Amino acid sequence: MILSEKIIKLRKQLGWSQEELAEKMDVSRQSVSKWESTNSIPDLNKIIRLAGLFNVSTDFLLKDDIDTTEYLNESADADTVQVSLEQALSYIDNKKAQAKLTAKGVAFFVCSSAPLFFFLALSNMKNLDFDVNMAVALGLVSIF
Incomplete structure (x- = not known):
């Protein structure tokens, strides 16, 4: 293939x-059309840019004896990891379980400061004999 x-x-x-x-190569559409119709050949710098854009080697572009389908299948296999349906479902189930645990932990963390504020509010009441130090101590004990 040429x-x-x-x-x-x-x-x-x-x-x-x-x-x-043409936009990606910073050339005109006519230039691309000429390359594809074999009316012209891109210069070396453009071939290097084409190789980068297409994620192929310059050897692949320039050598006529390299078959496109074989080359693209080899490069795709090198970067692709195939997983079975069971593996994918197992991964999703694990992520869901992990998300539930994370949500419970965050909720517990957020709610753990509620007793501290409750005891501090009690210490501000004048009719109860409950000082701030005692409120802080009980609040911290309830957090831990």
Whole structure:
């Protein structure tokens, strides 16, 4: 497969129009059209940028003997981790259980200061013989 065919295939695989590729490459749409129709060849700097945009090597773009489908399948396999449905469901169940525990912990943490405020409020009442130090001590004991 030649360079122009590879550009077309990679561009379409990413769902880009010629205009979108041209924008990303900072060239005109006509330049992309010429590359794809083999009327011109991109210069070396543009080939390097194409390789970066398409996430392929320059060797892949420049060598005609490398098949696109084989190359793209190899690169996808290297970056992709496949999991079974059971593994995915187990992961989701674990995350749900973890989220419930986290929510309970946060609720407990937030509510744990309520007795301290209650005892402090009691210490402010004039008709009860309950001082602030005692209120703080009881509040801290209830928190711990």
